[in-house]
Amino acid sequence: MKLPENFGENVFNDAVQKDTLPSETYKALRATIEEGKPLDTAIAGSVASAMKKWAISKGATHFTHWFQPLTGFTAEKHDSFIEPESDHVIMKFSGKNLIVGEPDASSFPSGGSRATYMARGYTAWDPTSPAFVKDGTLYIPSIFVSYTGETLDKKAPLLKSMSALDKQAKRILKLFGIECKKVATTVGPEQEYFLISAEDYERRKDLRLCGRTLFGAPASRGQELEDHYFGVLKPAISAYMRDLDAELWSYGILSKTKHNEVAPAQHEMAPVFTTSNISVDANMLTMEIMKKVAEKHGLVCLLHEKPFEGINGSGKHNNWSMSTDTGLNLLNPGKEPENNTLFKLVLAAVIKSVDDYQGILRASVASAGNDHRLGANEAPPAIISVYLGDQLGALVDCIVKGESYVPVKAEKGSIGVPESPIFPKDATDRNRTSPFAFTGNKFEFRMPGSQANVADPNIVLNTIVADAFAAFADELEKAKDIEAAANKIIKRELKAHYRIIFNLDGYGPDWEPEAAKRGLLNNKNTADAVPVFFEKKNIDVFVRNGVYTEQEAVARGEVALENYSKIINIEALTMLDMAKQDIIPALSDYVAKLSANLTTKKSAVSGAPSLAETTLITELATLNDKLFTAVRKLEGDLANIDKDDVRAASKAMAHTIIPDMEDVRTVADEAEKLAASNYWPYPSYSDMLYRVKYAK
Numbered sequence: 299m300k301l302p303e304n305f306g307e308n309v310f311n312d313a314v315q316k317d318t319l320p321s322e323t324y325k326a327l328r329a330t331i332e333e334g335k336p337l338d339t340a341i342a343g344s345v346a347s348a349m350k351k352w353a354i355s356k357g358a359t360h361f362t363h364w365f366q367p368l369t370g371f372t373a374e375k376h377d378s379f380i381e382p383e384s385d386h387v388i389m390k391f392s393g394k395n396l397i398v399g400e401p402d403a404s405s406f407p408s409g410g411s412r413a414t415y416m417a418r419g420y421t422a423w424d425p426t427s428p429a430f431v432k433d434g435t436l437y438i439p440s441i442f443v444s445y446t447g448e449t450l451d452k453k454a455p456l457l458k459s460m461s462a463l464d465k466q467a468k469r470i471l472k473l474f475g476i477e478c479k480k481v482a483t484t485v486g487p488e489q490e491y492f493l494i495s496a497e498d499y500e501r502r503k504d505l506r507l508c509g510r511t512l513f514g515a516p517a518s519r520g521q522e523l524e525d526h527y528f529g530v531l532k533p534a535i536s537a538y539m540r541d542l543d544a545e546l547w548s549y550g551i552l553s554k555t556k557h558n559e560v561a562p563a564q565h566e567m568a569p570v571f572t573t574s575n576i577s578v579d580a581n582m583l584t585m586e587i588m589k590k591v592a593e594k595h596g597l598v599c600l601l602h603e604k605p606f607e608g609i610n611g612s613g614k615h616n617n618w619s620m621s622t623d624t625g626l627n628l629l630n631p632g633k634e635p636e637n638n639t640l641f642k643l644v645l646a647a648v649i650k651s652v653d654d655y656q657g658i659l660r661a662s663v664a665s666a667g668n669d670h671r672l673g674a675n676e677a678p679p680a681i682i683s684v685y686l687g688d689q690l691g692a693l694v695d696c697i698v699k700g701e702s703y704v705p706v707k708a709e710k711g712s713i714g715v716p717e718s719p720i721f722p723k724d725a726t727d728r729n730r731t732s733p734f735a736f737t738g739n740k741f742e743f744r745m746p747g748s749q750a751n752v753a754d755p756n757i758v759l760n761t762i763v764a765d766a767f768a769a770f771a772d773e774l775e776k777a778k779d780i781e782a783a784a785n786k787i788i789k790r791e792l793k794a795h796y797r798i799i800f801n802l803d804g805y806g807p808d809w810e811p812e813a814a815k816r817g818l819l820n821n822k823n824t825a826d827a828v829p830v831f832f833e834k835k836n837i838d839v840f841v842r843n844g845v846y847t848e849q850e851a852v853a854r855g856e857v858a859l860e861n862y863s864k865i866i867n868i869e870a871l872t873m874l875d876m877a878k879q880d881i882i883p884a885l886s887d888y889v890a891k892l893s894a895n896l897t898t899k900k901s902a903v904s905g906a907p908s909l910a911e912t913t914l915i916t917e918l919a920t921l922n923d924k925l926f927t928a929v930r931k932l933e934g935d936l937a938n939i940d941k942d943d944v945r946a947a948s949k950a951m952a953h954t955i956i957p958d959m960e961d962v963r964t965v966a967d968e969a970e971k972l973a974a975s976n977y978w979p980y981p982s983y984s985d986m987l988y989r990v991k992y993a994k
């Protein structure tokens with residue numbers, strides 16, 4: 299890969315569009331992309347023709363509408379360009395082919411909002427995200443809706459939420475005398491992942507079927523030496539990352555930073571931020587490419603939030619902001635935030651909306667996988683709070699208390715090494731324990747899980763902030779003195795929502811009881827977090843801003859709960875299989891072997907010492923019985939769940955099945971520590987976490 303020449307070589311990007319489209323078509327398309335103007339469908343034919351020619355020159359034979367149904371994955375159905383003509387074929391791709399596709403919608407989740415006999419679904423071209431060629435196919439980013447117009451995907455509501463925010467932010471900006479064509483939300487998602495050897499992966503049924511280990515005693519070496527974070531990259535990992543970057547860059551993905559993460563075998567890639575919808579598409583593609591490139595290296599990329607118990611899980615920090623097309627970042631405090639009324643108003647809107655809608659923000663990142671992470675000690679707790687840092691925190695305190703603010707000036711720091719240049723000290727230190735932290739000119743939402751589609755949290759963020767802007771704009775548009783009215787709103791709202799601000803250690807033991815006192819929500823698992831989607835206030839905010847209809851909002855909740863129950867069910871069944879087919883028999887064999895050894899030894903030398911054998915036989919046989927009992931309990935409880943009752947089933951999964959599974963695991967892991975390694979049916983944690991060294 300040659301940079302910068304080959305960056306984005308597989309993408310039908312601005313430069314290619316400019317090169318290949320008639321100038322009128324190009325202008326019309328850019329107006330849709332950059333200013334949000336409705337697409338002029340008359341240009342579709344001309345765009346399709348240029349796209350086809352370009353795609354064929356890149357080796358494409360097929361095209362597909364690429365969309366993001368509620369499964370959480372991407373979906374695609376490939377059609378070739380060929381069209382018979384007498385005894386040969388021509389390559390055809392019309393404007394209609396570009397604009398709409400008609401996949402059968404009946405096999406995609408819809409949360410019961412649509413009867414299966416109403417199977418018709420449409421995919422529609424999303425011109426705001428560029429098409430690309432991959433594996434001989436032209437990929438056309440698309441939205442997915444039903445025949446009756448309900449959205450069945452994550453992309454359409456994301457675009458709607460962006461447009462809601464655009465509309466309301468512009469009302470606010472106008473009041474401050476700022477004119478712009480568009481306010482776009484921006485996202486930079488930092489992607490964490492694990493790499494393990496393909497050989498080990500193949501031998502772990504749990505990893506293959508569930509993406510996480512259901513059993514496994516801890517390795518004698520965990521992450522306590524803190525040597526992995528930012529550590530030297532092993533050759534195999536470095537080779538992987540180089541290939542990954544080249545692939546990502548060829549698709550125009552702005553992969554920027556790469557490093558080892560905290561846990562052994564854990565790594566991270568952070569891209570440069572861009573417009574939310576493009577960022578979401580890029581992240582979905584990134585996850586796919588991460589897995590594909592790993593295969594070439596004899597590795598497997600694990601994107602699960604908690605592949606290994608006892609060491610750090612993986613998240614996807616969602617860095618979020620809003621910017622005008624003229625380059626103004628609405629979350630940039632500037633040099634004197636205390637005198638920047640617009641910034642303070644925007645900040646108040648974010649704080650207000652995060653407090654008012656903490657429930658849906660939390661729910662938007664709830665999943666079976668992320669449940670193992672949120673609230674565990676490496677991740678932000680399941681409680682939403684906002685971190686502002688010293689400087690902004692002090693400013694907000696003063697506003698709320700009505701005191702005058704004396705700015706905390708960034709000190710000129712020196713590190714005390716004479717050769718090193720003096721560096722200015724940041725006015726705010728980093729806080730790694732807050733779920734929603736202000737980091738200079740953006741907020742970093744740290745709750746999303748590593749395999750999540752970040753469309754979900756961004757739909758909520760954009761919607762709730764748009765809603766706060768709308769309320770502020772309604773009030774300000776009536777005011778005579780905007781500055782005074784804005785300051786009144788700022789003070790009132792910061793006061794009203796002060797409870798959501800927490801600038802201290804979110805991992806400390808004091809925070810949970812303190813948060814409870816403040817009345818903040820603390821929904822620890824998906825089954826408890828998602829039902830907030832069914833509350834009127836939360837449905838209303840989506841409806842009011844044109845993001846979901848009531849039915850769509852409820853359907854999203856239903857699908858999330860259904861997905862959750864299905865995942866736990868698969869995990870429980872896999873666990874039962876592993877215990878019954880592999881672990882219980884292995885333990886029984888090993889006990890038999892120890893017993894045979896004991897008998898042999900006794901007959902060879904009567905009275906020979908046999909403490910090891912007799913103790914191990916007793917301990918392992920006891921553990922195997924306990925395991926058997928725990929397995930039967932899990933099996934029984936699982937059979938009792940009424941899977942048709944989505945809401946009740948999810949509660950039973952969270953509160954009965956998960957604890958049952960923990961019991962099974964505890965006993966089995968205890969046994970693994972005692973059993974001979976050649977009798978244990980699976981690669982151990984130390985195998986998986988410390989085997990990868992060199993490239994294949």
Ligand code: ADP
Nearest residue numbers: 484485486487568569570571617618619739740
């Ligand atoms: P760190 O989290 O280590 O402080 P950075 O501040 O460099 O790292 O940024 C982390 C991520 O935030 C990157 O993906 C970056 O592109 C993204 N980011 C920076 N500015 C913005 C913004 N205005 N909107 C959205 N994301 C942003």
Ligand code: MG
Nearest residue numbers: 488615617742
């Ligand atoms: Mg970060």
